[in-house]
Amino acid sequence: MMKRQTAGAVLSVAFAAALGAASAGAQQNFDDVAVQTLQVRDDIYMLVGAGGNITVQTGGDGVLMVDTQYAPLSDRILAAIGELSDEPIRYIVNTHHHGDHTGGNANLRLAGATVAGGNMLGAITDSGVGAQIVAHENVLFRLSSATGDQAVSSDGWPTTTFFGDKKQLFFNGEGIEVIHLPAAHTDGDSIVFFRRSDVISAGDVFNTTIYPVIDMQAGGTVQGIIGALDKIVDLIVPVYGQDGGTLVIPGHGRLSNLGDVLNFREMVIVIRDRVQHMIDEGMSLEQVKAAQPSRDYDPRYGASGGFWTTEDFIEAVYRSLSEQE
């Protein structure tokens, strides 16, 4: 228990510095960040700036967006969305609570407007003053319980939470599923599946840049990451082989298809199996790190510095597997 808490504290410092808290974003210099737009489908766009990728769905009902990057980028994000639609932002969906995905929540929510009318108007206290923020209930729990210099303004908290497997919306003529994936990157992860557009916005359970970040202090596990990737693979129907069909917008990195998700999944499973084998052989965490069980994938996903190093990943895998009962 003690060991676990100590390791958790170290991890939390790393996250606070890099992606955990909205305040961390304020310390970063965003002056040179341009928000770029990539059209993914007729009505779906990927916005790339700093922090997690944003997904934008447009249509006659308004704008729905997934994640909000950092607060200092909100004006640039609004300008980019303004190029795509004249309608207000109606929904913001958060894939999880980290500041690089929720830092712009308050700004972008207040720039939007909730769909409300008739007898709804009096029933929704904030109707008209901002967009709804939809997320798994653990996102609200983590954003509202952050304290000190990591505290998040209540304007940026989710206004509509859910528990259980998923929440469904119908917006801009298509069914949208916000699907909760337990204990993966955090304990509040959701992917957003646009059923007609055939696009999945994956949040940080999938990225194309580094080893999967497993925030164990916020309830993440390697088993949950693999489960989440299995779920995404299940939802994808390719055109042929591993190309085309359902497209996946990762939490970080490039627009992806089935092959990319499978390559990432292979990597996590192979390393998980190697670490599990070493645990079965009685090896300590230090021995496992020294054995470099991810050596073949390190050129692609590894890092020796920064907020999520190869050693951080190996440690999270080791601890996830050691702690499972």
Add this chain to the structure above:
Amino acid sequence: MIDVSRAGMAGLLLAVVATATSGAASAQANFAGVWSATYAEDWPDRIPGPELGDYAGLPLNDANRMRAQSWSASILSLPHYQCRVHPSDYANSFADIRMWEEIDTDTQELIAIRIQHFAWNTVRTIWMDGRPHPPEFAEHTSMGFSTGEWVGRTLKVTTTHLKEGWLRRNGVARSDRATVTEHFIRHGNHLTWSVFVQDPLYLEEPFFRNRDYTLSETGRIGAYPCESVIEVLLPEGYFPHYLPGQNEFLIEYAVNHAIPFEAAMGGAETMYPEYVDELEQLPPPSAE
């Protein structure tokens, strides 16, 4: 004097006729047609397929060697991998291709050259209209994003935005950060297609491969349907691979061909003729 001027006039006249009829004053080659692969080179590697544990002559680095040694052929039983197409930089190892031109019919400008490969009927596009490559965060595919330019009559193609692929279909990886440069050279009815792979993650030195084709007067590309099936019920979160040190098949190639194991494991030095001297110093393979 008179003869010279006549010859000059005749030459000028010919040039005018040629320009007026075909417009082919440029040095571009036309690759349209069905080309049949010739297998004079690297036959065992191409149609029968490479043996397990044969990385000889590949400039792979340590990380890639570990990838390859962990690779299990059982992945071919997984539904999502059964119809996985060969990446564009590997596909020319076998089978026939059809090439055709996409032309702006008003201006007669060449917009793109397309190549359909018999294997999985993949189609790739080589953009010839000067468009830029997309940003890095755009989708990567098995075919990649290709642009072409003319170097004399040679077509030089640069490809980026490739998904992860392979250099040999026995587990040797080619990363999604690779850049591929190809040259298509036509000599009459003969086509040479060279592939030059630069992979900063998985190669010690660039990898070069040459393939040859002959123009087929009656060639056709057959259909290539592929449908995945569940062959074995597998648990969730499963992917077949060998743990380090547990792949008992790795030694087979070295033993069967009496090649030192170290040489079979490849690396940049195994590409060069001088390596033969070193080969003689290495211990013979042992199945132990």
